[in-house]
Amino acid sequence: MISLAGRDILHSWGKFVFTGIGLGLLIGVTLSMAGIYRGMVDDAKVLLDNSGADLWVVQKDTLGPYAESSSIYDDVWRRIQSMPGVEKAVNVTYLTTQVHHGRHDVRAMVSGIAPGGPGTPGWPPYLIAGRHITRSHYEAVADIASKFKLGERIRIRRNYYTIVGLTRRMVSSSGDPMIFIPLKDAQETQFLKDNDAIWEQRRRTAANPNFNKPNSPGLLNAIIASQTTNPYVNAVLVRIKPGYNPEKIAQEIQRWKRFTVYTRAQMKEILVGKLIATSARQIAMFLIILSIVSSAIVAFIIYTLTLGKIREIAVLKLIGAKNSTIIGLIVQQSIALGVIGFVVGKVSATLIMAPIFPKYVLLEPLDSVMGFITILIICTLSSIIAIRAALKVDPAEAIGG
Amino acid sequence: MSSKGILIKNLKKRYGSGDTAVDALKKVNMRIAPGEVVGLIGPSGSGKSTLLKCLGAVIEPTAGQMMLGNEIIYDNGWKVKDLRALRRDHIGFIFQAPYLIPFLDVTDNVALLPMLAGKPNSQARKHALDLLTALDVAHRAKAMPSQLSGGEQQRVAIARALVNRPPVVLADEPTAPLDSKRALAVIRILNNMAKKFETAIIVVTHDEKIIPTFKRIYHIRDGVTYEEKGAGIEP
Incomplete structure (x- = not known):
């Protein structure tokens, strides 16, 4: 059996490629956001690793x-x-x-x-x-x-x-x-301190009778010396x-x-868990929003593409195509769109966004794999609305009257 | 099922129930022998489309009997479990517009049906090419539907309807978008193919040009069919 989805994509490749590029830029932003978070964590780890310390003794x-x-x-x-x-x-x-x-x-x-x-x-x-x-x-x-x-x-x-x-x-x-x-x-x-502040401090100290006693001529100089070190x-x-x-x-x-002393693990917890926690939450929110937007866009595109093929779907059903053939057509196109989007997104995130972004963007291979799987899941779920519309198509629509 | 035409006895179709019920088909009786092409003529609202949908196993009649070959497919209820497979393997459809799949080339448009039936791609394409050759469109085998003329598209649609050698083909105004010359050519092709494959073909039409070509015509009026002898002029 030939791949109907593949033939449709080859037939109208321009529509798919341009839609995929648009989706890909969105995916690229999503991958970059994940990379920014990874970069922040890595910056924190680098700070600890490069310090060469096992313990931090602090106030x-x-x-x-x-x-x-x-x-x-x-x-x-x-x-x-x-x-x-x-x-x-x-x-x-x-x-x-x-x-x-x-x-x-x-x-x-x-x-x-x-x-x-x-x-x-x-x-x-x-x-x-x-x-x-x-x-x-x-x-x-x-x-x-x-x-x-x-x-x-x-x-x-x-x-x-x-x-x-x-x-x-x-x-x-x-x-x-x-x-x-x-x-x-x-x-x-x-x-x-600036010179004016130093001068002011000396004047105030000298004006204080407790520090400037006639019977202790060295006291004032000693106090001023202690204040400037x-x-x-x-x-x-x-x-x-x-x-x-x-x-x-x-x-x-x-x-x-x-004193308070932190081990490397404790310091890492402070840096990652506390110092960049708010930023991490902001990025997580952006990731969720971008995922929802991507899902909505894929769902809308696939739904629109499916509505454009209602007559063909009716004919396919009339001449005996199984529902699984129709579902396969829609899901495969949705996944193909996701794959095109992922490739464009990965390339744009790696070659365009990461190098020019003012912060360190660390694109982990595992994040890319997770992103790819997420996109496949999103694309599959997003095609549900289109599948429902396609399965509702009455084969009788192909017959006039 | 063997290829022995189609027999319809007292077929009825009622839409709705109670006071709002509409009897779209009241009494339909038809017998089309294998290799025969008959016309089905009637004014708008007479029940033509409903009859085609019932014959095409798209909607369920309310009562009556339908036999395909020597097998009863409907007798006050479907006697066939898989209507989808029945349509795919035993009924061919030709529509007013060709409705070819725009993203498949001519060969694959025709070969799609046998492929859906599970035949290997190479075998399905060979059958398709044989049929396209018989219909004189083999030279456009690799063309996309949008590159074909209206007449070529309709011949490809005929090839698609016949590729699985169905015992019956339902043609819904197949000459409507064509000029006289092409319309008659389509009827000639249908006559030839009906004889060649022993297929019973029902042509629903309003087209005055082609009505004289039928040897038998069924008129349908208010859901009731009447048989009439046609002129049977060679198209």
């Missing part, structure tokens, strides 16, 4: 340093470093800010990294150009998504930095490129020695050092 009772602000003294790392099982403990700061480059600025997450070298927690694990930071001040390593180039000078707050190295896939959980600068610079940047960081990244249990060491730090 007590906070979800820092990514989901909430956290501030701890910058000498805490020494106490943690001395604990059994700790291989490396280093300070780190994170600050999302506008980084200026000429007349333009780029939103980036500036990370202050402690002195050390490649492999130290917090440092970019690899470079694609240039070198790592070797000086104590005013050098930076940037992710290429920032569009900065080697040797360029950028401004973060009031200070200028030279790009000495470029890295890749070092992004914040919201997809902003990361820029690494020395820890001291980052501390100054994070807690820096920044002994804080956002977190301490801890790498555990092989063979030690991260959960156990996290409990020890929490118990004895009185």
Whole structure:
């Protein structure tokens, strides 16, 4: 038996292809939305993986340093470093800010990294150009998504930095490129006040008789000095020695050092489950809406195509075609439309939408497979209305009168 | 079922019930021998279409008897379980317009019926081509219906109706859209095919040009048939 659906598609291929392209663009948007969600999750995982840490020590009772602000003294790392099982403990700061480059600025997450070298927690694990930071001040390593180039000078707050190295896939959980600068610079940047505020603070301190006592001439200078130093960081990244249990060491730090400590699994839960939860829900809603719209469009198209063939269906029924032949004709056309749409959608999502989208779009093969199966199901279900209309056709309609 | 024409006895069809009931067919008696082409003539509303639908096993008569060959297919109720298969294998249909499937070429339009009956595609296409050759349209075998003239389309429709060698063919005003020359050519083809395949053909028509070609004519008026001898002029 010949494929009636196949012959009809070949006969009026233009109608099917153009309809399929329209549907495909919609499917492409749907696949891209799924890719955006996957990209957000991947960004969060990349942030954790590239930090090189097993534990995050943060201010007590906070979800820092990514989901909430956290501030701890910058000498805490020494106490943690001395604990059994700790291989490396280093300070780190994170600050999302506008980084200026000429007349333009780029939103980036500036990370202050402690002195050390490649492999130290917090440092970019690899470079694609240039070198790592070797000086104590005013050098930076940037992710290429920032569009900065080697040797360029950028401004973060009031200070200028030279790009000495470029890295890749070092992004914040919201997809902003990361820029690494020395820890001291980052501390100054994070807690820096403008000159007027500093002057005002000194004036107020000097005007306070409790701080400016005639019999204690060094007190005022000591207080002002303490006010202008920044002994804080956002977190301490801890790498555990092989063979030690991260959960156990996290409990020890929490118990004895009185901080909140997160393991990698807990931090992933914070990033994926809390930080991007709202975005994930929004994307899920879009996916549902797009699926409904796609279903409605397929149903409408197939219904219209079927109504255009009512006379042929009546003739087919009159000359003895089984209902299964009629149903096969409609379902196969519906599925063919879905397949054309999926191919167009997959190609447009991979080659057009993902590269130009401002966020990282991760198109997982499994998502494509799931999408394809969903489209086949949607197309099959969408053809039900058309099938009902076709089965209602009276073969007597082919006979005049 | 053997190919031995069609016999209709006291066929009745009533639409609705009670006060609103309409007797579309009151008393229909017909006998068409194999190889015979008869005309069925009647004014609008006389019951022609209802009779065709009953004969085509599309609607169920209310009472009476129908025999196809030597088998009773209706006797105050259908005696055949699968009416779809009955239509496919034993009744050919020719419509006022050809109603060819627009997305199938000429060969497959004709071969579709045997394919639906489960014959292999190659065998079905061979039968179709034989018939198209007999009807002098084999040269358009690969053409699509939209590429055919009106006369060619109607010949392909005739081939489709005859491809399964049915004992009876129901032709519903098959010459209506054609000019005199082509209309007579169609009747000539039907006469030839009826003889060749021993098929009983009933031609419903209003066409004055072709009425004189029938040897026997059934008139239908108010749901009752009357037989009349026709002129039987060679088309």
